[in-house]
Amino acid sequence: MEQLNDLSDPQLIRKSIEAVLRLANTFKEQNGRVPVLMEVCGSHTMAFAKSGIKKRLKEHVRLIAGPGCPVCVTDQKSIDAMIKLTEGPKRIICTFGDMMRVPGSNFSLMEAKTEGKDIRVVYSPLDSIKIAEENPDQEVIFLGIGFETTIPILALTVHEAQKKELKNYSIWMTTKLVEPVLRVLLSSEDVNIDGFLLPGHVSVVMGKKNYEFLVEGFQMPGVITGFETIELLSGIYKILQLLIDKKVSIINDYKYVVKDEGNPVAQNLIKKYFDFHDEAWRGMSVISKSGLGFKREYAQFDAKRKFKVNVGEPRKTKCRCGEIIRGLITPEECVLFNKSCTPLRPIGPCMVSTEGTCAAYYQYMREV
């Protein structure tokens, strides 16, 4: 493919699609089937759907969505616990907008808010520090969801809270890490993937080296790619080329942003405040050391230590988000898709989140 000068040049995009289709045909001739690629990142899923690439390549390259949306991977019991957390006295709960509409067993945070709970949407965890300063007689709790991309900002927020000696501030950590979940996916029998399109933003923090385990442990190729249409096509092209040449490696196709070593400043900030914790993933139960929680010495900022919350087993629903985030089904295979589950009345997180697979299919790939 040609040098990427103008990322939105339609002629270049057309040529790139043709180049991808040529390689996809070669793969099919070699293997008797279409290649299956997983885009780990929720933003990639949305970009693939929005650009029309998913639809255009549908018969030639199977692009399946993975567990890369922080809202979608949060399990239902965690959502129930977050909603229960709002019930305590003198509490202000701060969260990202997407979390507000995710249904728990009985309620969403939005519904809890309409019932009078003080729940506020913030754009950055740092905004919640200001809220804590302005409300010294209230406990301010930030719901800390996110991947490696968001965790450095959470660490920075704790740093600020510590500097300001805030006694009424804590974070409910439910963060997730990409490597452990990819290991679990690749070890399970029902997941068949030829290669990964790897998340650009996570890689900025963790670096290309973070993915060496794919090659060493699983003989699995991957390409780190950006979010523009031409970058997405370039990512697919390069991974198909690797598969056809039977080469297993990780290509950094987002070099102007991602370094081999990642961002050491962000990594050190993470290490200072957090260590590995077990985390429950939607549809996958608990994965050992798949998230980060507070180190013991920062326990005063750990909302999970500060506030005891007990919830029972979540109510079972027909929502299949657990299978969606493992790439086992597409949204159309869920009987609720576009019927009882729509972005206006979502039943699962994959329809709520701006990075959710069901929301992407609903907006850009629905057959009407």
Ligand code: SF4
């Ligand atoms: S870059 Fe990372 S945090 Fe952003 S959507 Fe992708 S996986 Fe999620």
Ligand code: SF4
């Ligand atoms: S369509 Fe709705 S109910 Fe079905 S998997 Fe997606 S979010 Fe869950």
